[in-house]
Amino acid sequence: MKRSTRRRLTQGVLYAVFAAVVVFVLLAADWATIRAYFFNLDVAMGVFPEIVTIAAKNTVVYTAIAFVGGLLLGLLLALMKLSPVLPYRWFATGYIELFRGLPALLVIFGFAYAIPIAFQWRAPGGNAGAGLIALIIVSSAYIAETIRAGIEAVPKGQVEAARSLGMNGPWTMLTVILPQAFRIITPPLTNELVILIKDTSLLFIAGMAIGDRELTTFSRDALTSQANATPLVVAALLYLVITLPLTQLVAKLERHNKRGR
């Protein structure tokens, strides 16, 4: 058999197998059940508009709070880790290693239950607020390492140029180093943001008031009360509606920033 004939034959077989599997799944699947329990239009209509106006909105708000908080705390930690003062470096290193090594869920438990029980303390914003503090603390540990790497990736000549012009350390950091560092770390920071969007679902475990529920908690509650999986599918689609434009936006930003590099 000629080599080209043999290749064509192999490809034909592969196509046939694929088609057979697709046909089998289409025939074997219980479409009525799938439609009724995953794509039930009535159930879907039932969760609107609250799934958007409350749940999706809360997911976005929680993500924004956790990301901004994580950025600020992460920046502080990164600067501490690069500080010439030894105790600052120790603290930052200890903090980062600790919270990168713990499951976020455990930290959320700690802030939502353990600390309130021990100290009779109530976080601002209730359990959702307590969970958010935990998310900020965990995400700042990751973000700190990202920012530190970005700062270290800015060429040494940039500091020297700024300092030789008589600019002091803080101004050099603020106007020369950090803007370049953040351009460098835009891709990994986006990654952190997308991870954070999904991690807000962990707040579920904190136990939230009705109006505080985000997408996952909301859709799980609806799943239970309606005995139907459609709310989960709607929530999944809404997560994608939030995350996909974000990754696109950042890709665009990156192209824009190339101009200045």
Place this chain on the structure above:
Amino acid sequence: MIPVAHPASAAARSTAAPAIEVRALCKNFGTNEVLKGIDFHVDHGEVVCVIGPSGSGKSTLLRCVNRLEEPTTGTVMVEGVDITDSETDLDAVRTRIGMVFQQFNLFPHLSVLKNLTLAQQRAKKRGKAEAIEVAHRNLAKVGLAEKADAFPAQLSGGQQQRVAIARALSMDPDMMLFDEPTSALDPELVGDVLEVMKQLAREGMTMMVVTHEMGFAREVGDRVVFMDGGVVVEQGKPEDVLGNPQHERTKLFLSKVL
């Protein structure tokens, strides 16, 4: 080209002390002795070219003058101010010392204009309008008036280096340090940068130039300093040092580069 108006204070200082005076300067990197007791000075209005093989310590010497490198021992006086003294306001002294780097070190995230105004506003506390005016004047001086809105990455190496010179000049420094300013440039771009430096020298700028451009040293330098192995081997008028070197090491070096 607009002539530089030298501040009267610089003239007053010139009688008091040399622009740069280095005494018994030693610099070690770990166990590596890079500078082994350098005595060196630059007078006001003087153009001093420092030449020597790579690894001779000439860039380190230059970088010690504005304390980008910390001297191990010895003193560095700039206009009579000891910059190794911890009481000295280093940032204030640095605004009077312009520095130009081999790799230009422009700020890539800022436009050319912003490159020139940033330190004027942050270190010299100039108002925005004045900073912009000074920036435009210095861009015109280096022949790049039309590039104010460009970003560094859009410029050729030679243009970038001229912007870097304009950036240093925008601080109205009393002196300029050049650290191999043409070494990273394509040969055809060297001329424009040297021309700007010659113009500066003609205007009476105090300059310390670490360079491999022997033609520039001969033509523009008031004095040439030859360094090798962390010491000043010989110095004098360019025609003497370059034309009639006294030391074997100088002869050997010049035979390789000329």
